[in-house]
Structure formats: C-alpha cells, structure tokens
Amino acid sequence: MQPYSHARLRHSWLPLRPCPRLLPKESSNTSDAFDTLIESFAFPEKFDFVDIDLGRIRRAARAPQARQLTLHLAIRDAPAESPAAQALSDLDAASFKLFCTPVVNLFQRDATSIQLTSTDRAYPVTPEPLETGTPLDVYSIDAVRLGDRTQSEHEKGASSSTAAPRTAVLPYRALSHGRQPDPTVAYWTAFRDPYAAAGNARAPILLSLIGLDGGSAQVRHPQIDVDVTATNGDLPSRLPIGAPDSDLVHEGAALACPIRLLTQPTLPCSHARGHGALWRVVAGLSLHPFDLTQTGLKAFKDFLRLHAPRTNIVAQRSIDAIVGLDHQPAMKWMSLDGQFPSFVRGIEIVVSLEESALRDVTLHLFARTLDRFFAPYAPTNSYVQLIIRSSQAGQELHRCPARSGTRPVI
Structure with missing residues (x-):
C-alpha cells in the first residue's frame, strides 16, 4: 500500500443521526432527546456502531489499486489510568465486526377480534399467535375499529375497494377530540390488570369503550378490531445464541x-408508573424542568432515572456519576438557522462527572445524550453548549457543539 497524505475523513456514530431507531415513533411531535435517552438506557449495545466512509478513505489514499487499507485512530488526552485508555488496551481486530445492525423484537400484528357483550366493560387484547403457537404480548395499540361480526373474515379475502368500511375509534387520552366533541362518539382506553398476572408474566392488556364523561359507551357495532405492535416478551432473552x-x-x-x-x-422492562412517576415525566417536558445549579442537580438526576430501567446497573451508575451542575453566560461567533454569522449570546452548561464511574459508558455518547435536553434553556435567537468536566481533576473532558435554543421568543 502506498503512503498517503493526511486528510479530514468523515465518520459518524449511527445512533446519533435521525435514524436508525429501534423503538417506533410515537408521534411527529415527540422530542428526539427523549427517544435517544430511552434507547441509550434500554439498548446500550446499539451505540457501539460506527459508520466510517471507506470510499473517502480510499480516495484519500491515492492508491486505486490498493487491496488493503490500514486505518489509524489517534487518541489524545487519554491518561493511562483513565477508563478510556484501559478499555482501549484490550482492543484488537477481533473487537470489530462488519455488516452488523441492531434489531428489536417488535412487529405489526392483528389482534383477535373482540365480540362485544351487554355485560362486559373491559375486553382482553390478544394478538393472533404465530404459526409456532407461541403467545405474544402487546407493546402498543395502533388502531381500533368497530365493525360487523363477519366483516373481518370477509375483508381478509376482499380487496380494499370492495371491503365494507369500518368505524375508527379514537383514543380517549389524546388531543384529538375536536373543538365540538360529540357526546355520542365512543373512545377507547386501555390498561393492564395487575391482579391477572401469572407468576413473572406481564399483566394482560384490557380495552374499554367509554364516552367523553369517562363512563361506559354503548355502540351499535357488535365487534372491535384492533391493530397492535406485538412482541415475543421474554422469549428472545431465553433463546440460545x-x-x-x-x-x-x-x-x-x-x-x-x-x-x-x-x-x-x-429482557423486556417497563418503567414505574406509581407514586406520581407519570406526572414527573410530564413535568420534565416543560421548558425549564430543573435549575441549572447544584440545587437542581437532584431533580435532574431523578428525571434521568425515570427513563432508566432499575435493573440496568450501568445506566444507574452513569447517573450516579453526575456530581455537579452549573451554567454561565457566553458569547460565540456563529450562524443561527443559516443566517449571516454574528456574535450570539448564549449559555454554557457545565456538568461535572466522576470519570471512574463511567468505565462502562462512552463519554462522547453520554455527553451527546445529555446535550439534547438543554436546548429549551435558551431562546431561538440564542444557543446552548454543554461542557463535560472532570470532578476529580477539574479539566474539561468534552465540549459539545453549540446548538440553537428552542424556547420561543415572545
């Protein structure tokens, strides 16, 4: 292989781009910051993927006939006793795998049709089993429709143009009721019955039809058809590999x-819902959920724990590593939203970490995950920049790129 001059080569961490994502997008209005936080705690191995532009490397080598390329990664500011240096000491060619991709055990499935009765108020939602007969669990309810008792069987062999229309049922807990809600329209709500769980199995999900007043609704159709996103539960975690x-x-x-x-x-996991946990999640969606001072450190860490499974020791240890929170005004020459560059006033947020507690977590990933949460702390005509600092040495470990604020300017 011929020597080549140094060139600026492009590489990117796949999970920090808009895609791919493992969990389904709930809606177009959900924040990518929460999606990244949930997936970084739930699927830490997903963030071990890196995308390197090998075509650009080959062009930079100026050796079109070369059959082998050697990529050297220069590591700086990594003391021998640091967690990063210790992790790199065991790195070799066997640590890299090509043509890999993260996967998640979620797939679209029809649920068994529900026959309405005059006595029942809640009905179990059961995904149609696979050919192996293995029972499935419900991850989410995607659509609910009312129809005739024989309509679903007929539609399986009919085209979409000849199939009889079904009445869509909107979710009760949603912002889709309209300005002039109709009290005669039924909505659906779902919940899990904790008393019906057997052993370590998840409680079955139940569906009810209710009116705007929250009471039971009476409908003319005799059948409910449900589309769900299903999963095999804990079966994949028990399969030999x-x-x-x-x-x-x-x-x-x-x-x-x-x-x-x-x-x-x-293993599948679910977040706690009792003791006001859901209200704390909603409170975290506000523009300033906690103070950017040492006083707000506990609230910040408690909010992160709402999205971290309690069984994930690495995630809990990462949150414990945060020991300081502070901010300071700043000014930077930059361009906002493609406008002409100028001096822009912004805010620098400083998070202090104990490096020794992050030996199982990539500092760059952890910093980028936290970085997305602080955009609402500055207006759209300003910027936010996160700085990670070592609590032991006091030196700067990582500085995230400045990002535009998202708080509307009144």
Missing part, C-alpha cells in the same frame, strides 16, 4: 442468509 448456521430465520427472504446474534437479547 451462537449457532454455527444461524440464530434467526428470515421467513420472507428470497435467499437464505444466516443471521447471528452478537449478544443475548435483553
């Missing part, structure tokens, strides 16, 4: 392709 041929089978693939799992699938 490392088979020589393939761990998974792609049923719809035209060509056979082995699918091997690098790590054991994680």
